Amino acid sequence: MVKEIERAGIPVVHMCTVTPISVTVGANRIVPTVAIPYPLGDPSLSAEEEYTLRRRLVQNALDALSTEVEEQRVFERQG
Secondary structure (H helix, E strand, O other): OHHHHHHOOOOOEEEEOOHHHHHHHOOOEEEEOOOOOOOOOOOOOOHHHHHHHHHHHHHHHHHHHOOOOOOOEEOOOOO
């Protein structure tokens, strides 16, 4: 689905825990997340720490979204 949305001219960021799968399906902008059961969070963190983690992940995705890409790219996970 990611490839089809991109083909329509809408940039997409695929946030995932298993980046090789995203590469295989052809996603152009890939942002690694935390873990399979909790891709966008970590229940072992305090509420404040988890908020910071989630904010970083969303900022990574927004940075990836605003980056022009010619081929697939896995963006480094920040934090």
